[in-house]
Amino acid sequence: MLSQKVLLWSLIFLVCHFAISCKANQQSEYLYRFIRSKMFQQNPSHVESYSSTIVDEHVSKVHVNVEQHLRSRKSDKVKSLPGQPKGVNFDQYAGYITVDAKARRKLFYYFVESPSNSSTKPLVLWLNGGPGCSSFGYGAMQELGPFRVNSDGTTLSFIKDAWNVVANVIFLESPVGVGFSYSKKPLNQTNIGDKNTARDSYIFLLNWLERFPQYKIRDFFITGESYAGHYVPQLAHLILSNNKKRKNHKMINLKGIAVGNGWIDDNFCTKGMYDYFWMHALNSDQTHKGIEKHCDFRKFNVTNECVGYENIADDELGNIDVYNIYAPVCNSSATKYGASYSVSNVDPCAEDYTTTYLNLPEVQKALHVKRTKWSPCSDLSWTDSPASILPTINGLISSGISIWMYSGDIDGRVPIISTKYSINSLKLHVRTAWRPWYTGKEVGGYVIGYKGLTLITVRGAGHMVPTDQPYRALTVISSFLLGQLPPQLKS
Amino acid sequence: MLSQKVLLWSLIFLVCHFAISCKANQQSEYLYRFIRSKMFQQNPSHVESYSSTIVDEHVSKVHVNVEQHLRSRKSDKVKSLPGQPKGVNFDQYAGYITVDAKARRKLFYYFVESPSNSSTKPLVLWLNGGPGCSSFGYGAMQELGPFRVNSDGTTLSFIKDAWNVVANVIFLESPVGVGFSYSKKPLNQTNIGDKNTARDSYIFLLNWLERFPQYKIRDFFITGESYAGHYVPQLAHLILSNNKKRKNHKMINLKGIAVGNGWIDDNFCTKGMYDYFWMHALNSDQTHKGIEKHCDFRKFNVTNECVGYENIADDELGNIDVYNIYAPVCNSSATKYGASYSVSNVDPCAEDYTTTYLNLPEVQKALHVKRTKWSPCSDLSWTDSPASILPTINGLISSGISIWMYSGDIDGRVPIISTKYSINSLKLHVRTAWRPWYTGKEVGGYVIGYKGLTLITVRGAGHMVPTDQPYRALTVISSFLLGQLPPQLKS
Secondary structure: OOOHHHHHHHHHHHHHHHHOOOOOOHHHHHHHHHHHHHHOOOOOOOOOOOOOOOHHHHHHHHOOOHHHHHHHHHHHEOOOOOOOOOOOOOOEEEEEEEEEOOOOEEEEEEEEOOOOOOOOOOEEEEEOOOOOEOHHHHHHHHHOOOEEEOOOOOOEEEOOOOHHHOOEEEEEOOOOOOOOOEEOOOHHHOOEOHHHHHHHHHHHHHHHHHHOHHHOOOOEEEEEEOOHHHHHHHHHHHHHHHHHHOOOOOOOOEEEEEEEOOOOEHHHHHHHHHHHHHHOOOOOHHHHHHHHHHOEOOOOEOOHHHHHHHHHHHHHHOOOOOOOOOOOOOOOOHHHHHHHHOOOOOOOOHHHHHHHHHOOHHHHHHOOOOOOOOOOEOOOOEOOOOOEOHHHHHHHHHHOOEEEEEEEOOOOOOOHHHHHHHHHHOOOOEEEEEEEEEEOOEEEEEEEEEOOEEEEEEOOOOOOHHHHOHHHHHHHHHHHHHOOOOOOOOO | OOOHHHHHHHHHHHHHHHHOOOOOOHHHHHHHHHHHHHHOOOOOOOOOOOOOOOHHHHHHHHOOOHHHHHHHHHHHEOOOOOOOOOOOOOOEEEEEEEEEOOOOEEEEEEEEOOOOOOOOOOEEEEEOOOOOEOHHHHHHHHHOOOEEEOOOOOOEEEOOOOHHHOOEEEEEOOOOOOOOOEEOOOHHHOOEOHHHHHHHHHHHHHHHHHHOHHHOOOOEEEEEEOOHHHHHHHHHHHHHHHHHHOOOOOOOOEEEEEEEOOOOEHHHHHHHHHHHHHHOOOOOHHHHHHHHHHOEOOOOEOOHHHHHHHHHHHHHHOOOOOOOOOOOOOOOOHHHHHHHHOOOOOOOOHHHHHHHHHOOHHHHHHOOOOOOOOOOEOOOOEOOOOOEOHHHHHHHHHHOOEEEEEEEOOOOOOOHHHHHHHHHHOOOOEEEEEEEEEEOOEEEEEEEEEOOEEEEEEOOOOOOHHHHOHHHHHHHHHHHHHOOOOOOOOO
């Protein structure tokens, strides 16, 4: 039983924490809040795989005829995004796919094709985490999409190293309630959690492929970061089990998954987070010893002593962006101390510009969405979240698809050591020894190849890897799509 | 006894290592080469304090009369450095102080006064390490001095956060053989090591204060980095013991020392270095385990297995600047991949520009040095280097002077964890708990106050802290000189 005192303590902590928090973007804080709330749940979720029995009926409900989809595709075409720079040489689409006709659950997507040879390039789905955060507002507009919102909040700039250089990329707002995705049925009456997110995403994909049938047999990859460490393997599992059931009619040509700084195991990720704080001299020796002594994350065992030390650990960090421990924080006289102290030249206030832009009526019109107040993240009451995704990942390894875990090495929230603890627990055989990988003569990070899984670090990147290190991230994803390890040093 | 095989292995390693090495600047590599060479010494040096018995006679030999010194000061005045920007509003001096008249050992110094209120500001001595590297070429021209050499190698720019904002700073090239310092007696017949470096530096100071008598009673502080983790405490010890012997005639008004990323203990620093590599995901788990199993750094015990794992550890790092693990490397198409991937906007090729500049005949003339080929570092045959400076530091603690250890937290060569291991071994009482310190709303790093010693980290700085984080470094040194901990968050 959980003591009243602990619950109170935790609530006080959360309130205090958010009061001072312009320390990181919303996506980041949603994950942290979610993790903390899981710690205080009386009935922690169990490790389990994803049911695929319900899928068929759902799919049949929403399948529409070919002509209708072709019409939809035409209307989904984005002619131009307000304030976009001149010289856009690729096609953009945005719109809704209905995943439950009765409840009118509609998922919003933004799709950018590659400027050259898009018809032979692979199809990549990108998912942001949270849970509750927008893949469009983060993934597309702040990470790997072709545009960034300028500080005026109304115009866009090109990004050189966007992922549509090497792929056709779908950004899916998932589940309903996130970003532009919505439901007719009130959210508090909708069961939202890992299972339904996977199911709705799967139904989305089946229907999206009807709307864009030229991608039906294309090589398909699922990518994502943070809490998408749940979404990506779960969706992959669902696709593969359904593919199996329909042997003669391979629905989705899934080739691999890539997860960035993924939350894949509550125990290893939480332990790794506190270890990282200490290893990077953000926490004192005394506090780290206290956590080691009093916290048992295997049980997510909440004791007063553990919570006390966790709170001290958090206080000791001070006002840093834990998701990129060397970045400046937004609104901290960034012009004076900011940019030049950052690992990269990333603007820590980009989320503000994006929020302004996506709430412009003309932008929402151009994206074919119903007029709404767009937020980077949404509060969702989450029903199911397994303590570990490692059994699911183990299942995927045996399926033979390509599995990459990449990690920006200056993210303190879902740090590289957490990913290493998780992978090490699988006791996989090392196939390619740890080595640096390169972009030109610069070390982009490190790579180690296991039987069935590849671990890659991205040097000098935080939680949002493509934001912090666009060129290195593009190098990683290009190698992933080609099915080869990232480059060695050329002599 | 050391096996032939190990020696051979080590030589091969060193050669290979230097062949690929444009990976960091010379100062950095000199330290590493020195540490490696110590590992293979048959008679490791013992821990000991510094003899002060020889000083009196030396001092008397070089003392010259007041008029002579005043003439020298006048001739040491630097009218203008070639290519210096307009608006220089402080005095600069450069010249030699003879520390041994017979052997004609002359130490070069560069002295910059503060633009405002220099007559009340403290006097600070800065020492670079190596051993064998130039405090002028690094400290003054690349770290905390008021100028930086532009990429043309002929002109200078101002640095906003130079330390002469808060102090009058002497940069001393020490020992003889380093930078512009020289000896008539050939270096290979000169006993060069820690003891003589401390003694010559002390004699330098006594004489320098005769040349600049207005600084005689001024508050005096010794600062330095890297192998100056030896120099600084040793020189402080020598000053204090000689002050004690001359109770009625306090020679030097030493108030405190500040050591940055200092090599202060062979065991803790070496162990910390490999731990840091692993903790920052630069080395594999396998290699780290091998080092933990086979290397006993307390004994500097060289076994084939240990050397083997150390070499693997080094290979695994790849071509990174270990002294700032997130910085770009020089000559790696820096214009393409460089600057934007750096923690700060530091040019990794600054050492090249400085070397070009300091070898210009007009620059050497302006600095009043005899025409010479200037190098950032010099090969010196080192005679004595105690395995630990911790006993010396312990002695200084009991003397009551202020002792600060600061550490740029992204230096992998003398990392923060090494400094923490060293300090922890002293088992000092914690007086002020670990907390973040701030520049405005940005966390500049962390601080913990012990009885008699203060440890400070500088966030996002490598080995050369003032180079990577000039504003944060200036905040640290300002607090140090004021005798107060760096600022907390202002609400």
